[in-house]
Amino acid sequence: DVKVTQSSRYLVKRTGEKVFLECVQDMDHENMFWYRQDPGLGLRLIYFSYDVKMKEKGDIPEGYSVSREKKERFSLILESASTNQTSMYLCASRVTGTGANYGYTFGSGTRLTVV
Amino acid sequence: QKEVEQDPGPLSVPEGAIVSLNCTYSNSAFQYFMWYRQYSRKGPELLMYTYSSGNKEDGRFTAQVDKSSKYISLFIRDSQPSDSATYLCAMSFYSNYQLIWGAGTKLIIKP
Numbered sequence: 238d239v240k241v242t243q244s245s246r247y248l249v250k251r252t253g254e255k256v257f258l259e260c261v262q263d264m265d266h267e268n269m270f271w272y273r274q275d276p277g278l279g280l281r282l283i284y285f286s287y288d289v290k291m292k293e294k295g296d297i298p299e300g301y302s303v304s305r306e307k308k309e310r311f312s313l314i315l316e317s318a319s320t321n322q323t324s325m326y327l328c329a330s331r332v333t334g335t336g337a338n339y340g341y342t343f344g345s346g347t348r349l350t351v352v
Numbered sequence: 353q354k355e356v357e358q359d360p361g362p363l364s365v366p367e368g369a370i371v372s373l374n375c376t377y378s379n380s381a382f383q384y385f386m387w388y389r390q391y392s393r394k395g396p397e398l399l400m401y402t403y404s405s406g407n408k409e410d411g412r413f414t415a416q417v418d419k420s421s422k423y424i425s426l427f428i429r430d431s432q433p434s435d436s437a438t439y440l441c442a443m444s445f446y447s448n449y450q451l452i453w454g455a456g457t458k459l460i461i462k463p
Contacts, residue, residue, distance in 0.1 A: 241395070270450075277360060277455060278455065279358075279440070279453050279454060279455035279456055280396075280440070280453040282450060285450065295450075327395050327396075329395070340386060340398035340401060341388075341396075341398065341451065342398075343395030343396050343397065344395050345393070345394055345395050346393070346394070346395050
């Protein structure tokens with residue numbers, strides 16, 4: 238069974254801390270995505286990557302950066318955490334192609350609280 | 353105006369009822385349409401996938417796309433308490449383009 242694994246289910250960090258959220262997929266997928274999910278706002282794309290070392294800004298990249306040094310791993314970095322970054326963070330991956338394989342596979346999410 | 357509109361609910365129905373979940377969209381260039389199901393404290397999972405217009409059926413689930421009205425629907429027959437979840441619609445212009453998401457509808461099936 239294919240899997241996207243996010244390293245932490247719950248995190249509590251202090252304002253100003255540098256926070257790393259890790260995501261690993263075992264499906265050899267080229268594309269990987271980071272979203273945040275907030276009530277009433279749905280899924281908002283932070284960053285995505287089409288391949289190793291490549292990254293593209295999504296709709297809300299401010300305050301975040303990403304790293305993709307290996308195909309299976311996509312890291313989200315909060316440079317200086319703030320309370321408005323308290324959210325559920327979801328990582329997803331997708332193979333490049335058409336048909337049912339086009340669907341994203343999501344991890345279980347990391348609920349981050351910044352205090 | 354958002355590109356994809358979806359009523360957040362919650363929608364509460366009795367077990368066994370037929371459920372209709374809907375999304376409207378503004379951009380007629382969308383070609384790929386998907387429904388995802390998200391259980392509490394889990395990530396979304398792909399439920400149904402449709403290209404262009406028409407219906408697609410999978411067990412108790414039917415996805416319907418009406419491009420002339422810019423409207424997509426997900427029907428659930430013989431609804432079960434285990435169908436209680438948030439249902440998100442998503443769509444895209446091209447097969448490898450990023451998805452545009454609805455905000456999700458919370459569905460509650462009462463035993």
